[in-house]
Amino acid sequence: MHPLLCIHNSGCVDEWIKNVLVLSFTGDSGKVTTVVATPGQGPDRPQEVSYTDIKVIGNGSFGVVYQARLIDSQEMVAIKKVLQDKRFKNRELQIMRKLDHCNIVRLRYFFYSSGEKKDEVYLNLVLDYVPETVYRVARHFNKAKTTIPIIYVKVYMYQLFRSLAYIHSQGVCHRDIKPQNLLVDPETAILKLCDFGSAKQLVRGEPNVSYICSRYYRAPELIFGATDYTSNIDIWSAGCVLAELLLGQPIFPGDSGVDQLVEIIKVLGTPTREQIREMNPNYTEFKFPQIKAHPWTKVFKPRTPPEAIALCSRLLEYTPVTRLSPLEACAHAFFDELRQPNTRLPSGRELPLLFNFSPVGEFASLSFIFSIYLPNVFLVFDF
Numbered sequence: 419m420h421p422l423l424c425i426h427n428s429g430c431v432d433e434w435i436k437n438v439l440v441l442s443f444t445g446d447s448g449k450v451t452t453v454v455a456t457p458g459q460g461p462d463r464p465q466e467v468s469y470t471d472i473k474v475i476g477n478g479s480f481g482v483v484y485q486a487r488l489i490d491s492q493e494m495v496a497i498k499k500v501l502q503d504k505r506f507k508n509r510e511l512q513i514m515r516k517l518d519h520c521n522i523v524r525l526r527y528f529f530y531s532s533g534e535k536k537d538e539v540y541l542n543l544v545l546d547y548v549p550e551t552v553y554r555v556a557r558h559f560n561k562a563k564t565t566i567p568i569i570y571v572k573v574y575m576y577q578l579f580r581s582l583a584y585i586h587s588q589g590v591c592h593r594d595i596k597p598q599n600l601l602v603d604p605e606t607a608i609l610k611l612c613d614f615g616s617a618k619q620l621v622r623g624e625p626n627v628s629y630i631c632s633r634y635y636r637a638p639e640l641i642f643g644a645t646d647y648t649s650n651i652d653i654w655s656a657g658c659v660l661a662e663l664l665l666g667q668p669i670f671p672g673d674s675g676v677d678q679l680v681e682i683i684k685v686l687g688t689p690t691r692e693q694i695r696e697m698n699p700n701y702t703e704f705k706f707p708q709i710k711a712h713p714w715t716k717v718f719k720p721r722t723p724p725e726a727i728a729l730c731s732r733l734l735e736y737t738p739v740t741r742l743s744p745l746e747a748c749a750h751a752f753f754d755e756l757r758q759p760n761t762r763l764p765s766g767r768e769l770p771l772l773f774n775f776s777p778v779g780e781f782a783s784l785s786f787i788f789s790i791y792l793p794n795v796f797l798v799f800d801f
Contacts (some may be wrong), residue, residue: 450489455544458515458525467527467544469495480615481540485547494547495526500615502530502541510614511541513590520774521581523548523601523612548601548610552659555602560666567764568723569755571663574602576753576772577609578656583744583780585611586649591620593630595655597662607763608770620649631655633678634668638689638736639697641679650738656747657733664722664730686736687711693736725752745780 455467468489476483481500488495502508514525527544552574559566578600585592592599594616601610616630625645631637637654639647661669669685672678683689688709694701714731729752732742742750755761756772763769 451486453529453531453542455527455529455542457527458544459518467529469497469544472497496523496545496547498543498545499531499540500543501533502539504537504539508541509618511543513614513617513619514543516588517585517590517614519581519584520608520771521577521610522584523610545612546601546610548603548608548612550602550604551598552600552602552609552663553597555604556597556663556666565666565719566663568726569761569763570607571660571726572753572756573607573763573769573772574600574609574663575656575660576748576756577770578611578659579744579747580772580775580780581609581611582649582652582656583748585617586652586744587780589619589621590614590617591649592617592652592655594632594635595652595659596632596635597659600659605765606767606770620647622646633672633675634658634662634670636675636678637738638679638682639738641675641682642694642698642701644698648738650741653733653741653744653747654738656744657730657741660726660733661717661730664718664726669717669734683709685712685717686734689736696737696739723752725750725754728752 449472450468450470451472452466452468454464456462456464469486470489471487472484473486474482475485475496481498484497484499486495486497487493500508500510511525511528518524524546525543526546529542529544531540531542532538533540555570556566578595582592582595592611592614594613595611599611599613601612602608618626620626623646626647628640628643628645628647631640631651635655635658637647637651640651658669670678670681672681683706688706689697714727718727718730729742729747729750732750733747735741756769761769
């Protein structure tokens with residue numbers, strides 16, 4: 419076994435530390451770092467990878483994210499560096515190695531590095547670099563006191579639903595869908611879902627933690643403490659993202675878990691006993707003040723497209739199983755404009771590829787309904 423591949427066996431960590439190749443030198447183009455890295459997909463064949471122009475672009479409780487340039491291809495990449503617990507396999511790495519989709523940030527390589535403390539080991543994920551996020555794009559329009567063009571809302575949300583259709587077909591639930599985790603290229607409008615640090619392969623019958631997902635985007639079943647939830651929590655979060663793009667602010671801005679539920683009830687009304695049972699059977703004996711649902715048309719601004727409101731109402735439902743699936747969302751009338759061959763971005767640029775569905779991707783078990791989702795002019799397959 420190659421020393422880079424034995425990191426999960428604590429007995430061979432010392433051997434790994436001795437064998438990891440990290441060479442740094444300074445040349446005319448600045449500091450170049452060379453590491454032994456394993457490709458994100460395909461066979462485990464470690465190879466030397468060199469990069470330069472390193473700078474920090476983000477940090478948090480998870481670790482640090484760097485931007486760098488690959489020497490061979492001159493492409494920009496993002497390197498996510500997280501502390502590795504040697505007792506466990508890294509779930510994010512395991513999940514990202516099996517994902518391959520145009521709307522999901524790609525894992526190019528991964529490698530390990532030692533920390534300053536003894537026996538401290540870091541996992542480094544080398545990912546596609548995408549310059550912006552939906553969060554920052556939306557904030558740009560808010561600061562300019564204008565609404566984001568509806569065509570961008572359609573293009574971004576459609577690609578988000580494609581990414582969800584794919585990961586859900588793989589049994590993976592993201593569990594932290596929010597505007598900050600939706601990377602976008604401002605020129606092409608291509609969206610890529612990122613940050614699988616909270617993602618998990620959900621298995622029916624196996625309990626999951628309910629304290630997951632960023633507060634504004636947490637599905638009500640999570641607030642009710644459900645541990646047997648499904649990937650429908652991602653659909654709720656996507657509905658919150660759509661509503662936020664339409665409103666210019668979060669639709670459910672709670673200050674705490676309880677306050678989050680209050681904000682939801684203000685819009686959807688008090689859940690019925692049956693709806694509470696569907697979210698979490700253990701919560702059926704709790705009583706809530708009876709509040710009527712607020713009409714969806716009054717939640718949004720007067721000029722909000724009716725199809726957008728209709729889609730929102732089908733995503734933000736108390737009962738998880740009644741929420742639209744990602745593919746049902748893709749087929750919604752709100753996205754009909756994207757299926758017109760002459761539709762362009764505000765810049766005049768063509769739309770990004772939206773219909774390059776794959777029989778082994780989103781439609782893995784639904785290949786017989788290709789024609790429903792693909793306009794005849796876009797019968798393009800991405801194998």
